[in-house]
Amino acid sequence: MVKATTRTTDVVELAGVSRTYPGGTAVQALRDVTVSFGAGTFTAVMGPSGSGKSTLLHCAAGLDRPTTGRVRLAGNDIATVREPRLTKIRRAHVGFVFQSFNLIDSLTVWQNVMLPQRLAGRRPDRRWAREVLSRVGLVGREHHRPVQLSGGQQQRVALARALAARPDVIFGDEPTGALDLGTGREVLALLRQSVDEFGAAVVMVTHDPAAAAWADRVVFLADGRLAGELAAPDVEQVTARMTRLTATAAGVR
Numbered sequence: 001m002v003k004a005t006t007r008t009t010d011v012v013e014l015a016g017v018s019r020t021y022p023g024g025t026a027v028q029a030l031r032d033v034t035v036s037f038g039a040g041t042f043t044a045v046m047g048p049s050g051s052g053k054s055t056l057l058h059c060a061a062g063l064d065r066p067t068t069g070r071v072r073l074a075g076n077d078i079a080t081v082r083e084p085r086l087t088k089i090r091r092a093h094v095g096f097v098f099q100s101f102n103l104i105d106s107l108t109v110w111q112n113v114m115l116p117q118r119l120a121g122r123r124p125d126r127r128w129a130r131e132v133l134s135r136v137g138l139v140g141r142e143h144h145r146p147v148q149l150s151g152g153q154q155q156r157v158a159l160a161r162a163l164a165a166r167p168d169v170i171f172g173d174e175p176t177g178a179l180d181l182g183t184g185r186e187v188l189a190l191l192r193q194s195v196d197e198f199g200a201a202v203v204m205v206t207h208d209p210a211a212a213a214w215a216d217r218v219v220f221l222a223d224g225r226l227a228g229e230l231a232a233p234d235v236e237q238v239t240a241r242m243t244r245l246t247a248t249a250a251g252v253r
């Protein structure tokens with residue numbers, strides 16, 4: 001078993017996590033994964049298609065439950081917690097940024113940004129929300145609807161929505177996947193800023209070595225298992241590692 005850990009305060013810890021999707025032919029999407037993600041660190045999760053990246057993210061965020069193993073999220077053992085407590089924990093500690101933005105079209109930018117706090121039943125922190133909107137360059141757009149914005153602007157709204165709730169961890173599932181290079185870079189810079197200035201942990205699934213190079217480390221998955229990690233990654237190292245893993249995965253099939 002390859003063990004990946006950090007030395008900072010761990011916000012998310014997975015211990016011996018396996019996830020099997022039942023069915024005619026059961027799929028073992030994760031196999032005995034032990035990994036943690038520290039406060040103020042940016043981790044990219046990479047691996048060939050079908051290696052278990054999204055499953056890892058979903059189990060870590062409490063959107064899915066491991067078949068076996070333990071998941072701690074901001075001090076809560078979430079693998080066994082039931083609804084509605086699980087949703088409460090998620091709302092208190094987690095922000096999400098997805099490839100498809102997942103904004104609510106019928107709400108304005110401001111309403112989208114304030115929504116998680118409202119759902120969590122918290123008194124909205126308007127001053128912080130305005131600060132966050134200014135950091136992501138959306139001042140003046142508060143009353144626009146998502147359809148009136150470009151893809152990059154929509155992703156910045158999604159990021160502002162995540163940050164406005166002051167999460168301990170932001171999970172990104174291909175957050176730059178639908179963006180052009182320059183816009184993607186802006187979003188990555190903002191994720192980096194969320195880590196460096198706001199102390200959040202960022203865990204981002206990506207297929208793009210250039211995106212992964214913004215992270216402090218890359219955790220690799222292959223066939224549901226941890227397949228090593230790289231600290232202070234650069235594009236060439238990540239590309240070389242991914243080429244090897246993809247070749248091995250193709251050889252296995």
Ligand SMILES: Nc1ncnc2c1ncn2[C@@H]1O[C@H](COP(=O)(O)OP(=O)(O)OP(=O)(O)O)[C@@H](O)[C@H]1O
Nearest residue numbers: 021027028029047048049050051052053054055056
């Ligand atoms: N709901 C599900 N039911 C059955 N099998 C699933 C389900 N979700 C994922 N899988 C399977 O589990 C394995 C891991 O899937 P997962 O989506 O986590 O991989 P991934 O690395 O994120 O892939 P990709 O890069 O293609 O998005 C795959 O074999 C996939 O087909």
